[in-house]
Amino acid sequence: MVARPEKGQEKGMPQYRRLYEVLRRHINEGVYNEGDLLPSENELCSVYGLTRPTVRQALSELVSDGYISKQQGRGSIVNKLPQGIGILSVSGTTSALKNKNLKTRIIVKPAMRPWPEGFMFRLSDLELESGCIYMTRLRLLDDEPIFYDISFIPAINLPRFTSRSYENRSLFEILRREYQVEIKGGEQRIRAIKADDELCSWLRIRPGDPVLHMERKMVTNRPDLKVYSSIYCNTRFHSIYGTF
Amino acid sequence: MVARPEKGQEKGMPQYRRLYEVLRRHINEGVYNEGDLLPSENELCSVYGLTRPTVRQALSELVSDGYISKQQGRGSIVNKLPQGIGILSVSGTTSALKNKNLKTRIIVKPAMRPWPEGFMFRLSDLELESGCIYMTRLRLLDDEPIFYDISFIPAINLPRFTSRSYENRSLFEILRREYQVEIKGGEQRIRAIKADDELCSWLRIRPGDPVLHMERKMVTNRPDLKVYSSIYCNTRFHSIYGTF
DNA sequence: ACAAACAACTTGTATATACAAGCATGTATA
DNA sequence: TATACATGCTTGTATATACAAGTTGTTTGT
Numbered sequence: 384m385v386a387r388p389e390k391g392q393e394k395g396m397p398q399y400r401r402l403y404e405v406l407r408r409h410i411n412e413g414v415y416n417e418g419d420l421l422p423s424e425n426e427l428c429s430v431y432g433l434t435r436p437t438v439r440q441a442l443s444e445l446v447s448d449g450y451i452s453k454q455q456g457r458g459s460i461v462n463k464l465p466q467g468i469g470i471l472s473v474s475g476t477t478s479a480l481k482n483k484n485l486k487t488r489i490i491v492k493p494a495m496r497p498w499p500e501g502f503m504f505r506l507s508d509l510e511l512e513s514g515c516i517y518m519t520r521l522r523l524l525d526d527e528p529i530f531y532d533i534s535f536i537p538a539i540n541l542p543r544f545t546s547r548s549y550e551n552r553s554l555f556e557i558l559r560r561e562y563q564v565e566i567k568g569g570e571q572r573i574r575a576i577k578a579d580d581e582l583c584s585w586l587r588i589r590p591g592d593p594v595l596h597m598e599r600k601m602v603t604n605r606p607d608l609k610v611y612s613s614i615y616c617n618t619r620f621h622s623i624y625g626t627f
Numbered sequence: 628m629v630a631r632p633e634k635g636q637e638k639g640m641p642q643y644r645r646l647y648e649v650l651r652r653h654i655n656e657g658v659y660n661e662g663d664l665l666p667s668e669n670e671l672c673s674v675y676g677l678t679r680p681t682v683r684q685a686l687s688e689l690v691s692d693g694y695i696s697k698q699q700g701r702g703s704i705v706n707k708l709p710q711g712i713g714i715l716s717v718s719g720t721t722s723a724l725k726n727k728n729l730k731t732r733i734i735v736k737p738a739m740r741p742w743p744e745g746f747m748f749r750l751s752d753l754e755l756e757s758g759c760i761y762m763t764r765l766r767l768l769d770d771e772p773i774f775y776d777i778s779f780i781p782a783i784n785l786p787r788f789t790s791r792s793y794e795n796r797s798l799f800e801i802l803r804r805e806y807q808v809e810i811k812g813g814e815q816r817i818r819a820i821k822a823d824d825e826l827c828s829w830l831r832i833r834p835g836d837p838v839l840h841m842e843r844k845m846v847t848n849r850p851d852l853k854v855y856s857s858i859y860c861n862t863r864f865h866s867i868y869g870t871f
Numbered sequence: 872a873c874a875a876a877c878a879a880c881t882t883g884t885a886t887a888t889a890c891a892a893g894c895a896t897g898t899a900t901a
Numbered sequence: 902t903a904t905a906c907a908t909g910c911t912t913g914t915a916t917a918t919a920c921a922a923g924t925t926g927t928t929t930g931t
Contacts, residue, residue, distance in 0.1 A: 397914060
């Protein structure tokens with residue numbers, strides 16, 4: 384087993400990543416259910432033609448993303464899939480929602496803007512010079528507005544970004560598919576605030592109602608490119624769910 | 628972030644964990660500052676007498692705990708230490724706060740109770756039979772109440788638990804030191820709610836003010852033992868900070 | 872029937888090695 | 902001078918192997 388076969392390479396992904404994607408899809412699609420044991424590491428090795436360290440790397444990412452737990456001597460146990468809104472997990476909000484009717488509506492189409500004064504996170508010089516792509520979206524669950532979010536993306540090497548269609552597509556998905564940008568992690572601040580008039584109109588709530596506000600800074604596989612968003616969430620009927 | 632043994636027990640630890648602890652302490656103590664590069668993996672190998680996979684395991688835990696970032700071709704970069712309230716990390720709220728004056732006041736001392744009707748998480752039969760240890764605490768930052776939290780712990784093999792002193796000690800710390808119980812992760816639901824009268828009196832806010840509510844279920848190294856808590860947080864002056 | 876011992880699995884830790892890919896800094900060339 | 906390239910560093914990916922440690926089921930001895 385010398386060089387990797389160049390043809391069947393899905394997107395040039397490393398092998399551990401490919402196994403990760405396969406197993407994650409199987410879990411999401413119900414091939415494995417809550418409490419099931421995944422095939423043992425050695426089985427995965429022989430099935431996929433990998434060695435144990437490689438398989439273990441795929442599994443350890445599944446662990447840190449909350450899909451499985453491992454127990455020494457027993458195996459890899461499939462976790463219950465998140466039932467709430469998995470926005471605390473990086474893997475993308477849409478994937479965790481399965482059967483729910485999640486729609487995304489663009490309020491302000493992606494467009495270049497200067498960065499706001501007193502931005503929520505500190506920006507690098509490169510980011511400041513490049514300007515930012517600004518967009519706001521409303522996300523609805525069963526036709527009820529849940530998220531109002533404002534995204535800020537530094538306009539660094541993202542050709543034709545402002546002319547794409549974002550309706551009902553995850554922003555992260557577009558970044559990954561069209562620009563090979565993957566979210567790798569980030570930081571966030573969360574607080575509860577009172578809704579102002581603008582929020583009320585978007586989220587269809589009353590002034591003074593409590594709203595969850597998240598400010599996030601996400602780092603990607605491109606060291607210069609970070610994605611910022613400010614998310615307002617009506618948690619009256621849905622709560623934000625996450626694992627850690 | 629995952630709780631890890633304190634530095635007293637650096638004997639039985641695996642080597643990668645020992646290196647993790649050393650580097651983490653160095654970062655916390657300012658031996659390395661924000662933006663600094665850690666020694667390269669090969670340097671760490673020769674200094675600590677380890678091989679690269681072992682060193683990489685230590686580093687990868689530092690990455691997933693948010694202490695460093697890595698960049699191919701450059702090195703391991705020390706991150707800015709969290710400045711907010713790191714309660715989204717399990718490692719215990721106290722550790723991330725260091726220089727702030729965080730006090731814990733017990734409102735209801737740990738005592739046995741039946742589980743509440745309609746508990747926030749589904750309980751196993753064993754948990755239901757065993758009954759629960761109930762306690763409530765108030766946590767103050769610079770003498771201002773920030774957290775009001777209610778903890779539920781199944782009374783499974785935790786002798787003398789209700790007779791210990793918890794003032795100004797992390798609940799997790801006691802579980803770890805006295806019972807060898809380590810928090811390994813968990814899940815949580817977060818929402819913004821309106822403060823009711825009871826919350827107002829504890830958190831010194833006005834009725835109707837927005838409050839952050841977190842419901843968490845934490846799993847431990849003891850498969851049967853889970854810890855539940857319901858946390859109310861006044862985010863008027865402090866926001867909840869976390870990495871992912 | 873029961874309990875201890877064992878065997879056969881599982882994941883956890885660790886070594887040793889190799890090459891690929893990305894970054895920084897030099898030096899040689901245009 | 903400025904661009905191109907070469908070099909030597911960094912981390913990323915992957916193989917191959919070995920033994921430790923924990924769990925589970927079976928076998929064996931009493």
